Amino acid sequence: MLVKVYGSAVIGVEARTITVEVNIDKGIAYHLVGLPDSAIKESSFRISGALRNSGFKFPGKKITINMAPADLRKEGSAYDLPLALGIMAASGQLKSVALDQYVIMGELSLDGGLNPIKGALPIAIQAKEDSFKGFILPKENGKEAAVVKGLDVYALENISDVVKFLKGEDCIDPLKVDLQKEIQDNAAQEDLDFADVKGQETIKRCMEIAAAGGHNIILIGPPGSGKTMLAKRLPTILPTMSLREALETTKIHSVVGKLNGNLGLMHKRPFRSPHHTISDVALVGGGTYPQPGEISLSHNGVLFLDELPEFKRSVLEVMRQPLEDREVTISRARFTVTYPSSFMLVASMNPSQGGYFVEQHEDSNAAIIDARRYLSKISGPLLDRIDLHIELQPVPFEKLSSKRSGESSNIIRKRVKAARDIQTERYKSRDDIHYNAQMNVKQIRKYCQIDKTSQQLLKHAMQHLNLSARAYDRILKVSITIADLAASDKILPEHIAEAIQYRSLDREGWLG
Numbered sequence: 001m002l003v004k005v006y007g008s009a010v011i012g013v014e015a016r017t018i019t020v021e022v023n024i025d026k027g028i029a030y031h032l033v034g035l036p037d038s039a040i041k042e043s044s045f046r047i048s049g050a051l052r053n054s055g056f057k058f059p060g061k062k063i064t065i066n067m068a069p070a071d072l073r074k075e076g077s078a079y080d081l082p083l084a085l086g087i088m089a090a091s092g093q094l095k096s097v098a099l100d101q102y103v104i105m106g107e108l109s110l111d112g113g114l115n116p117i118k119g120a121l122p123i124a125i126q127a128k129e130d131s132f133k134g135f136i137l138p139k140e141n142g143k144e145a146a147v148v149k150g151l152d153v154y155a156l157e158n159i160s161d162v163v164k165f166l167k168g169e170d171c172i173d174p175l176k177v178d179l180q181k182e183i184q185d186n187a188a189q190e191d192l193d194f195a196d197v198k199g200q201e202t203i204k205r206c207m208e209i210a211a212a213g214g215h216n217i218i219l220i221g222p223p224g225s226g227k228t229m230l231a232k233r234l235p236t237i238l239p240t241m242s243l244r245e246a247l248e249t250t251k252i253h254s255v256v257g258k259l260n261g262n263l264g265l266m267h268k269r270p271f272r273s274p275h276h277t278i279s280d281v282a283l284v285g286g287g288t289y290p291q292p293g294e295i296s297l298s299h300n301g302v303l304f305l306d307e308l309p310e311f312k313r314s315v316l317e318v319m320r321q322p323l324e325d326r327e328v329t330i331s332r333a334r335f336t337v338t339y340p341s342s343f344m345l346v347a348s349m350n351p352s353q354g355g356y357f358v359e360q361h362e363d364s365n366a367a368i369i370d371a372r373r374y375l376s377k378i379s380g381p382l383l384d385r386i387d388l389h390i391e392l393q394p395v396p397f398e399k400l401s402s403k404r405s406g407e408s409s410n411i412i413r414k415r416v417k418a419a420r421d422i423q424t425e426r427y428k429s430r431d432d433i434h435y436n437a438q439m440n441v442k443q444i445r446k447y448c449q450i451d452k453t454s455q456q457l458l459k460h461a462m463q464h465l466n467l468s469a470r471a472y473d474r475i476l477k478v479s480i481t482i483a484d485l486a487a488s489d490k491i492l493p494e495h496i497a498e499a500i501q502y503r504s505l506d507r508e509g510w511l512g
Contacts, residue, residue, distance in 0.1 A: 003089040006103050007082040008126055009074055010119035012337035013251045013292070015126035017103065019068045020079070022086030027062035034067030037289075039077045046077070046108045047084045054112035054160050059091040073334070075289055078117035081106035081136075084159060085166070096166040101133040102154075104162075112159045114138035118257040121250055124148040134174065136162060143264035144254060146177040147247070177264045179243070192233045195408040199399035200226055206390045206502060208412055211237045212419035213481030214437035215474075216323065216345040216385065218308065220504060221392030222356045227348035231304045234346060235271050236409035238302075239417045245300040248340060252292050252299055270301030276310040280318045290330045290337050295322050298343035308347040309377035316382055319345075323385045326438065342438070345386065350374070357391075375505070384470040387437065387478050389504040419484040436481045441473060448476040454496045461500045475499045 005020045030044055048058040065083060067074050082104045088094040105123060107115040120141035125148055127135050134152035135145055142155025152174035156162050164170040194204060203219070207230060210217040219227040241249065246265045253259050253266060274283065274294045285293030295303055305311060322328045326342040351357045352371040383389075420435060426447065427433040433443065450458070462472060478499040479491045486495070 001090045001092070003086050003099070005082040005086040005089070005099055006132070007079055007105050008103055008119075008123040009072060010122055010255055011072075011335070012290070012339060013122055013255055015119065015122040016072065017126060017130050018072075018074065018079075020082045020086050021066040021068060022083070022090040023064045024059060024087075024090040025062045025064070028060055029062040029064075031062075031064045032067075033065070034070045035073045036067060036079075037073065037075045040067075040074055040079050040083075043077065043080050043083055043108075046080055046110065047087065049110035050080075050108040050112045050159055051084060051088070053110060054158065056088060056093055056159075056163075057091070059087065061091070063087060063090075073289070076118065077107040077115075078105045078119075080108035081114065081159065081162065084108060085162065088163070094163055094166060096168075098133075098166055102136050103127040103130075103132050103134075104136045106136075106138045106162075108159060114156060114158055114162075116140035116257070119255045120145045121147065121247075121254040124151055124153065125251075127151055136165070142175045143177055144250070144259055146175040147179065147250070147264045179265065192236055193409045194233050194237065194412055195405045197226060197229060197233065197406060198402060199395040200230065200392065201406070203230060203390055203392055204406065204412075206388055207234055208237065208416060209478060209481055209485065209502075210234070210344065210346075210388055211412075212416045212435075212485050213387075213423070213477065214344055214435040215387035215478060215481065216347075216437070217388040217390065218347040218349065218383075218386050218505070219390055219392055220349055220351055222350060222394060225392040225394050227392060228306060231302075231306070231346045231348060232271070233409065234344070235269050235302055237412045237416050238269050239413065239420050241267065241269055241300060249300045252296050252339065256292055256297070258297070270298050271304065272298045272301070273304040273306060276305075276307055278311070278315060280312075280315045283315055284318050284322060284328050284330075284341075285339055286330050290332065292339045293328070295319065295328060295341040295343060296339040299340050301343060303343045303345050305345070305347045308349045309374055313377065313379070317379060320382055320385060323382075344437075347386065349378075351391075380468075381470075383505055384468050384474070387474045388502045390502055391504050415485060418487070419481065422484045422487070436477050436484070439477060444473050444476050448480050448491060450476075450479075450491050450496065451493070453493045454479075454491060457493055457496050458500070465500075465503065467503070471503065475503065478502060 002023045007018045007020055008015045009018050032041060051058045085094060085104060089099060105117050107117060109115055116138050120137055121144050124135050124145035128148050128151040134154055136154045137145060139155040139157050142153060146153040154172055155175050165172050211234060221227055249270060250266045272294050281287060283293050284295055285291060322341045327338055328341050329336060329338045353374045354370060423435045433439060479495045482495040482498055483491050
């Protein structure tokens, strides 16, 4: 008897429907074809144990299973449940006319329980697009899949519950998720706040500009000046993610299985801070069967690279293309996957190997050599892609001991949101641009119009600082963000001047 059950394969951050064809004939054999990986090939042992321990039988006949399309690689243990149901239906233990109405995925434990899977959200989205009535999956993935409207999601605990549901013996209501209520319920108070930071008012202003325009930023300062403290608080002043951003971010984290099962959508912007020993594959993604890396897990959030020069040169260089294109493409012989990577890069570094600025050393010549050698670990093209360079000095005792609190993150976030609202209106006719940092050269020329005074100011800076064409564009992007924060419909000379001063590493004599 031939039976068809439907599952799904996750490729990149998208899914593709898979047809599991099960045929049972006379004889004794078990054939599984259609490019399954090792985890799927081992499924017969899990399925056999799960069926027997749940009161069902594993037929001692010739079982042939084809996973179509046969030329697409299938990975993971999530196919256990559709394979088991196909075997039961083909052997007559499960008589259901509803099998073809559902996408079914789940890993089986030996007692018949359903273990969580990866990629439930993209699978649910594809199931809806392919006009399936519903999606049957493990209970832990229920809220994640129920985010998709127009698809009945049934989150069940074990294979016995699935069989009873398909036979019509149990009437189970599809899982519903109220996104607005969930967002409100999970809008927890932030533990971190900019009010905790003493002094560093100029740096806070720079962080506000970075947040308002989505700009990359590098903080340069000696140990203890507050670089890490400021970076960790940047997400607290970023606007709340829109539904579109939340879906994009959740899909990526779903694919790698990093979602909290109690939440349907990610509500907080991701903040990723990999150690400097990370490999290039772990950072940008890849592997034999590609998975998203840290830059994709930071999508719509912040990627913090602490002590940037300590990262391997090869690791830093692979970021250049994703920083420019805001996506990373990984190619293999048989297929190519593209992961979104629109993130804010926040980097920090000491001014030198010793940790201090040149003027803080007695031997200035040796200090300059040390600083130049340390800075040379970061390539010029990578620094060009960072919009804001800012120096931090140690906070004096008077400010550290002051009981006066600075502005809270909530107050700063309101100004950031107002600037983002201006940008949303500016780019409302485009789907690929949502804030200033995403502009390409063509959009910069269109939106960043400046007067003659500003042109002369910028020309003087370009000539004396020996800036590249990319740095020129970065200054214009930052200038329009400063104008947005000031609610100005024009870029004024003071906006250009402020943007220029945030290019510390371009200044002549920065090393002494």
